[in-house]
Structure formats: C-alpha cells, structure tokens
Amino acid sequence: MMATAGLRRALWQRVAARLWAAPPGARAASGMSKDMLPGPYPRTPEERAAAAKKYNMRVEDYQPYPDDGFGYGDYPMLPNKSHHERDPWYQWDQQDLRHNWGEPMHWDFDMYIRNRVDTSPTPVPWHIMRKHFLIFLGTMLVMFAVGEIYPSYRPVGPKQYPFNDLYLERGGDPNKDPPVVIHYEL
Amino acid sequence: MEPALLINTLMILTLLVILTPILLPLLSKTMKTTPTLITHTTKTAFIISLAPMSLFMWTNTESITSYWELKFIMTFKIPLSFKFDQYSMMFFPIALLVTWSILQFATWYMHLEPHITKFFSYLSMFLIAMLTLTAANNMFLLFIGWEGVGIMSFMLIGWWYGRADANTAALQAVLYNRIGDIGLILTMAWLALTSNTWEMQTCPTHMQTLPLLGLILAATGKSAQFGLHPWLPAAMEGPTPVSALLHSSTMVVAGIFLLIRTHYMLETNQLALTLCLCLGALSTLFAATCALTQNDIKKIIAFSTSSQLGLMMVTIGLNLPQLAFLHISTHAFFKAMLFLCSGSIIHNLNGEQDIRKMGNLQKMLPTTTSCFTIGNLALMGTPFLAGFYSKDVIIENLNTSYLNTWALLLTLLATAFTATYSMRMTLMVQTGQTRTNPAIMMDENNPSITQPLTRLTLGSIMAGLLITSYITPTSISPMTMPTLTKTAAMTTTMMGLILALELSTLTHNFYHPKQTPYMNFSSSLGYFNPLTHRLNITKLLNNSQKIATHLVDLSWYKKMGPEGLTDFQLKLTKTSTILHTGLIKTYLTSFALSTLIILSTQ
Numbered sequence: 001m002m003a004t005a006g007l008r009r010a011l012w013q014r015v016a017a018r019l020w021a022a023p024p025g026a027r028a029a030s031g032m033s034k035d036m037l038p039g040p041y042p043r044t045p046e047e048r049a050a051a052a053k054k055y056n057m058r059v060e061d062y063q064p065y066p067d068d069g070f071g072y073g074d075y076p077m078l079p080n081k082s083h084h085e086r087d088p089w090y091q092w093d094q095q096d097l098r099h100n101w102g103e104p105m106h107w108d109f110d111m112y113i114r115n116r117v118d119t120s121p122t123p124v125p126w127h128i129m130r131k132h133f134l135i136f137l138g139t140m141l142v143m144f145a146v147g148e149i150y151p152s153y154r155p156v157g158p159k160q161y162p163f164n165d166l167y168l169e170r171g172g173d174p175n176k177d178p179p180v181v182i183h184y185e186l
Numbered sequence: 187m188e189p190a191l192l193i194n195t196l197m198i199l200t201l202l203v204i205l206t207p208i209l210l211p212l213l214s215k216t217m218k219t220t221p222t223l224i225t226h227t228t229k230t231a232f233i234i235s236l237a238p239m240s241l242f243m244w245t246n247t248e249s250i251t252s253y254w255e256l257k258f259i260m261t262f263k264i265p266l267s268f269k270f271d272q273y274s275m276m277f278f279p280i281a282l283l284v285t286w287s288i289l290q291f292a293t294w295y296m297h298l299e300p301h302i303t304k305f306f307s308y309l310s311m312f313l314i315a316m317l318t319l320t321a322a323n324n325m326f327l328l329f330i331g332w333e334g335v336g337i338m339s340f341m342l343i344g345w346w347y348g349r350a351d352a353n354t355a356a357l358q359a360v361l362y363n364r365i366g367d368i369g370l371i372l373t374m375a376w377l378a379l380t381s382n383t384w385e386m387q388t389c390p391t392h393m394q395t396l397p398l399l400g401l402i403l404a405a406t407g408k409s410a411q412f413g414l415h416p417w418l419p420a421a422m423e424g425p426t427p428v429s430a431l432l433h434s435s436t437m438v439v440a441g442i443f444l445l446i447r448t449h450y451m452l453e454t455n456q457l458a459l460t461l462c463l464c465l466g467a468l469s470t471l472f473a474a475t476c477a478l479t480q481n482d483i484k485k486i487i488a489f490s491t492s493s494q495l496g497l498m499m500v501t502i503g504l505n506l507p508q509l510a511f512l513h514i515s516t517h518a519f520f521k522a523m524l525f526l527c528s529g530s531i532i533h534n535l536n537g538e539q540d541i542r543k544m545g546n547l548q549k550m551l552p553t554t555t556s557c558f559t560i561g562n563l564a565l566m567g568t569p570f571l572a573g574f575y576s577k578d579v580i581i582e583n584l585n586t587s588y589l590n591t592w593a594l595l596l597t598l599l600a601t602a603f604t605a606t607y608s609m610r611m612t613l614m615v616q617t618g619q620t621r622t623n624p625a626i627m628m629d630e631n632n633p634s635i636t637q638p639l640t641r642l643t644l645g646s647i648m649a650g651l652l653i654t655s656y657i658t659p660t661s662i663s664p665m666t667m668p669t670l671t672k673t674a675a676m677t678t679t680m681m682g683l684i685l686a687l688e689l690s691t692l693t694h695n696f697y698h699p700k701q702t703p704y705m706n707f708s709s710s711l712g713y714f715n716p717l718t719h720r721l722n723i724t725k726l727l728n729n730s731q732k733i734a735t736h737l738v739d740l741s742w743y744k745k746m747g748p749e750g751l752t753d754f755q756l757k758l759t760k761t762s763t764i765l766h767t768g769l770i771k772t773y774l775t776s777f778a779l780s781t782l783i784i785l786s787t788q
Binding site for chain 1 (some may be wrong): 348350351353354357431460464468586588589590592593594595646667703706707710712713714716717718719723724727728731736739740
C-alpha cells in the first residue's frame with residue numbers, strides 16, 4: 001500500500017517535471033525576496049560578485065551599466081545583439097524567443113526579439129549598402145529633374161492661320177495688298 | 187422597370203448576400219458556417235452582381251444612393267451612401283469572380299487547416315470591407331473600408347501566428363499602411379475644414395497641393411509604391427489564397443482606386459500628376475529590377491504585382507483614371523491566377539517554393555502550368571489577351587503624351603524586365619530537367635483546383651476584350667502614331683524575352699558565377715529594407731524606451747516628485763536663512779525705539 005502510494009507520487013513528480021512550462025525550481029514572480037531584486041550599483045568587488053551570482057552570470061562576464069544617474073543600478077549591460085543572431089537550430093528552452101530559462105535578459109529585450117530590430121550582420125557591409133542606395137536614389141532624382149527640363153512629346157509646330165495670317169481679321173487695311181504668308185515649301 | 191432602382195437593389199442585395207454567412211450564425215442557434223457555404227454565397231453574389239453590370243453596359247445608368255445614417259451624436263454620423271457608377275459596378279463582378287475562384291481553391295489548399303472556417307470568415311470580412319471601399323460615396327465610408335482591408339490583411343498575413351516571420355510581416359504591413367493612413371486622414375481633415383463635406387460630389391475640384399499630397403501618400407502606403415513598398419514582398423508569408431486575393435487583385439489596388447475616385451481633384455494640379463507619374467515610374471522599375479534575381483516563386487509574383495501597381499500609378503499621372511481602372515480589372519484576373527497556379531505548384535511539390543528546385547513541371551502538372559503560361563503571357567501584354575488591352579494602351583499613351591522623359595524610359599525598361607522575369611520564371615518552373623525531389627505525389631485532378639484556374643484563364647483571355655467592347659471610354663486615346671511608337675510595347679517585351687532566353691543559356695557554360703554589385707543590389711531588394719528598418723526602428727525604440735522609462739520616471743522621482751520638492755525646499759530655506767541674521771536684540775531695540783518715537787509725536 002505504501003509502496004504503491006510512493007510509486008504514484010514518483011510518477012506524478014515525473015509528470016510534473018516533464019511540464020516544461022514550469023520546471024522544478026520555477027518560482028512565481030511574486031515570491032521574490034529582497035536579495036533577488038535588482039539593487040544599487042556595485043562598488044566593491046564583493047558586491048560585484050554577489051550581483052553576478054544573482055543574475056546567474058560569471059563574474060568575468062558581468063559588466064554593469066555605468067553609474068551616471070540613469071537608474072540602471074547593478075543590472076548587467078549585455079551586448080546589443082538581437083535574437084535574430086541566435087542559433088535557430090539549437091534547442092532553446094523557449095524556441096520562439098530563442099531564450100534559455102534563467103538566462104539574463106537584456107534591459108531592452110523587447111526591442112531585440114525576432115519581431116523587432118535585427119542586428120545580424122548583413123551580407124554587404126553597411127557603408128557599401130548606404131553608398132549604393134544613395135547613388136541609385138540620387139541618380140533617379142537627378143534624372144527625373146532632367147526629364148522635367150527636357151520632356152518628351154510628339155512633334156509639334158506653331159499654329160498656322162489661313163488668309164495670310166488673318167490679315168483682315170487682325171485689322172489690316174483692306175485697300176492695301178497683304179503681305180503673302182505661305183506655310184509650305186515646294 | 188426603372189434601371190436605377192434595379193441597380194440600387196441588386197448592388198445592395200449583393201452586399202447583403204455576402205454579409206449573411208457572418209451575421210446569420212450570430213443570430214441563429216442552429217446555423218453554422220462552413221467553407222463551402224461561404225464559397226457558394228460568394229458565387230451567388232457574383233451572379234447577382236452581373237445584373238447591375240449588364241444594366242450599366244446597356245443603359246449607361248449610374249446612381250448615387252444615400253441610405254441610412256448611423257447617427258451617434260448630432261454632429262457625428264456614419265452615412266451609408268453608395269455610388270454605383272462605372273467603377274463600382276464593373277469592380278463588383280470582377281472582385282466576386284476572383285474571390286469565388288480563390289475560395290474554391292482554398293477549400294483544397296487549406297483543407298488540412300484546423301480553423302478553416304475562421305480563415306474563410308476572415309476572407310469574407312475582407313471582401314465586405316473591399317466592396318464597401320469600392321462603392322463608397324463619401325470619404326468616411328471609404329475610410330471604414332480602407333481600415334477594414336488593412337486590419338484583415340494584418341490578420342490574414344499573420345494567419346500562422348506561431349511563425350515569428352509571419353508576425354513580423356503582418357506588423358510591417360500594418361505599420362506601412364498606417365503611414366499611408368496619415369495622408370488619408372490629413373486629406374479628410376482638410377476637406378472637413380474647408381468644404382465641410384466628405385461626399386465625393388461636393389468635393390472641390392481645385393484643391394491646394396497639401397491634401398493632394400495626402401491622397402498620394404495614402405496610395406503610396408496602400409499600393410506599395412517606392413518608399414512604402416517593403417510590406418508587399420514580406421506579405422508573402424501569408425497563405426497563398428491570401429496572397430492571391432489581397433496582395434494581387436483587391437487590397438493593393440485600393441490606393442489606386444482612391445486616386446481614381448478622387449481624380450477630379452487631381453487633374454487640375456499638374457504638380458500632383460507629375461508626382462504620381464514619377465513615383466509610379468520609379469516603383470515599376472524598382473520592383474521589376476528586384477524581381478529579376480528572386481528565387482521564391484511567390485516573391486517574384488509579388489514584385490510583379492508591385493511593378494504593375496507602379497504602372498497603374500503612371501496611368502493616374504497621365505490623367506487617365508479609366509485606363510487605370512481597366513488595368514486593375516484585367517490585372518486582377520491574371521495575377522490571381524498566377525498566385526493560384528503557384529499555390530498548386532507549391533502544394534504539389536510538398537511545400538517547395540524555390541524555383542531553382544522546380545523544373546519540367548509542364549509534363550507533371552499540365553493544367554496548372556498551361557494556365558501559368560497563359561497568365562504570364564497576359565502579364566507581358568501578349569496581343570489580344572487581357573493584359574494587352576490595358577497595358578498596350580497605357581504604353582501608347584505614354585509615348586504620345588507630354589511627360590517627363592525619364593519616367594517614359596523607366597516604364598519602357600520595366601516593361602522589358604517584366605518579360606524577362608516572367609520568362610525566367612516560366613523557364614525554370616516548367617521547362618528544363620526535373621530538379622524536384624523525385625519522391626513526390628503530384629495530383630491536380632481535383633476540381634477545386636482545375637475549375638478556379640480554368641475560370642480565371644477564361645477571364646485572362648476574354649476580360650480585356652469584353653470590357654473594352656462594352657465600356658465607352660471617357661477620353662479618346664491617341665489613334666495615330668508612327669509604327670515604332672505603336673509597336674513600342676511589343677518591341678520592348680520581345681527584347682526582354684530575348685534577354686531572358688539569352689540569360690538562360692548562361693547555365694550551359696561552365697563558369698563560376700560572380701557576385702557583382704548589380705546582382706547584390708537587385709537580390710537585396712535595393713538595400714532598402716535593412717537601411718530603413720534597422721536605422722529607424724533602432725532609433726525609435728531606443729528613444730521611446732529612454733523617454734518612457736528613464737525620462738518619465740526620473741522626472742517624476744527627481745524633478746516633480748519627492749526629490750524635486752526636497753530640492754526646492756532646501757533651496758528656499760538656504761536663501762531665506764541668509765536673511766535671518768538672528769540679531770534679536772537689535773530688532774527689539776528698533777521696535778521699542780520706533781514705538782517710543784510714534785508715542786512721543788502723538
């Protein structure tokens with residue numbers, strides 16, 4: 001009887017352990033004690049070591065934000081690399097966020113998720129991209145301006161009026177001979 | 187019977203028929219929507235909408251109807267006023283036929299989808315919003331339809347929401363459309379302020395440039411012109427029926443449709459027309475250049491759509507709105523068909539979208555590839571297919587108008603590139619040796635595939651002829667021009683074709699392909715995406731973070747809140763302490779002395 005009860009408890013524990021959403025050791029955010037929360041800027045090496053341990057990092061990797069009054073405290077300054085650069089084939093604990101449980105998150109992590117900024121290296125260097133794009137855009141704008149100055153149209157000529165350029169209608173003297181206007185060449 | 191009454195009744199009936207699959211299940215306990223029900227509803231609506239179109243063709247009756255007003259408060263109301271004119275009465279049957287075909291295709295394409303009914307409901311809601319936009323007589327109803335198609339586009343692109351790339355693409359679509367909406371709202375606000383109306387008839391014909399720029403910005407956003415174009419290729423993350431319906435035939439033409447509806451305001455302002463012309467020319471060439479080096483079949487067709495939208499914008503710039511509408515109508519047929527063919531190819535190849543891994547499909551999928559060929563020929567402007575009647579006339583008008591020379595040259599070059607990338611796509615997909623996985627079961631014998639494709643093929647062949655035969659043009663196209671000008675479109679297309687054939691023989695030579703700057707520029711889509719997205723978004727998000735968290739928090743804690751009060755108090759105290767010299771005896775002596783003096787003078 002006791003053996004089956006113990007066996008059932010072990011089986012339930014295995015089931016609970018398999019629930020990846022709440023692995024053993026998971027805590028709710030409400031159950032944090034004061035020493036788990038971020039604190040002031042670490043000034044002594046012991047404080048730095050304690051802060052590194054708190055953030056689950058190695059002391060060599062731990063680098064806080066500079067103490068310039070912006071209120072970062074002892075939060076680690078992680079490299080500004082977006083989640084696009086993380087290995088898509090590695091089996092992360094959270095595959096869509098490409099994040100492992102317990103890994104320190106960037107201060108601006110919501111900027112670096114896969115739906116936002118991409119900092120991954122481009123195939124073409126940045127200055128070449130900028131140069132080529134600006135050359136393209138500049139050429140287009142200049143050529144459009146040139147095209148406005150020299151537009152394209154069907155061949156046109158000045159309007160030709162009959163009756164010797166409307167000599168009488170324009171108030172010419174009917175008694176005099178009008179100057180002959182011929183609009184053709186033979 | 188009175189034709190205007192018939193037109194009003196039948197058009198409203200069409201709209202109501204499409205509304206039924208969404209409204210009735212909400213009102214009834216037993217009725218459930220199914221995909222086939224929605225498909226049949228759309229087919230019914232199509233057949234009903236043929237009657238007003240025929241009435242218009244034979245009697246030239248147009249009607250503007252104001253129904254109901256949804257009055258919220260005295261000054262804010264949504265007026266349901268519809269304009270059933272040439273554009274809306276022609277667009278309804280075309281959009282409904284294309285949607286019916288796509289819905290029938292989607293019953294096969296999405297048959298493994300667990301939420302297929304929701305998918306069909308979304309497509310149905312999109313269709314309602316699009317038809318509202320088309321038939322709207324005032325800017326507010328148009329705006330409702332405009333936003334409706336934008337939101338449905340977001341939901342449909344991000345249909346597979348577990349995929350981060352799809353979410354990013356949907357977000358991109360919404361943000362770029364929003365930037366365009368700024369322009370539309372600007373114009374609406376200007377109209378409301380100056381002419382106190384949003385009705386199309388009473389809008390002023392001579393407007394200042396600013397509201398017209400707003401309209402052009404709205405069209406740039408919605409119709410993916412250069413500058414606000416990256417969302418259209420990214421929108422290919424959505425399922426193929428979504429790409430076929432939204433991002434080829436219907437939603438993306440909403441911007442052009444807005445300019446067609448408001449062309450009375452545009453035609454008097456030469457600056458606005460020139461801007462449309464140049465923007466359209468740049469868009470068409472840029473998209474055609476990008477399409478040349480793409481390897482994803484859906485991306486090539488997406489860039490092709492973008493290029494044709496640029497051509498429509500060019501037509502607006504030439505002050506030919508009716509011709510732009512003709513191109514919208516014919517383009518809907520063959521572009522939707524190209525997308526459906528690509529969907530059939532992708533599903534039959536078990537998800538393969540890369541054209542470098544397709545080949546010899548002419549033998550394996552004969553119906554699909556034949557329709558694909560006809561669609562490509564129609565796109566290229568082959569004489570007497572649908573695309574010819576609109577595209578050739580546009581090029582003729584371009585060549586015989588007074589316009590910017592560079593715009594003309596760019597459009598002609600883009601026409602040649604259209605032929606090049608279409609031919610490249612055809613060659614790599616349908617001909618050559620088989621580069622696909624040999625162990626694939628291909629089956630296109632399903633009537634859900636063949637019937638829509640055949641229907642749209644018939645449309646691609648006949649639509650141009652039918653529409654031009656029965657609709658009288660409002661402006662006369664140039665009838666006389668030299669032979670070279672007349673055959674310019676065909677000549678450039680042939681040159682593009684020859685270029686494509688020549689380039690395809692390059693694979694027969696054994697040489698190592700080089701990476702040139704032009705190839706990099708084209709395949710990276712002009713470097714536009716990384717340059718604009720990374721710079722702007724990083725700056726925006728960084729600054730917003732700093733402002734929202736640091737600046738606001740620090741200002742509340744340090745300056746306005748407790749520490750600010752402390753500093754203020756301390757400063758006050760420190761300055762006022764200097765005044766306190768503490769010389770009590772001197773003060774008392776002065777009080778006593780002054781009192782004595784006053785008393786002694788009394």
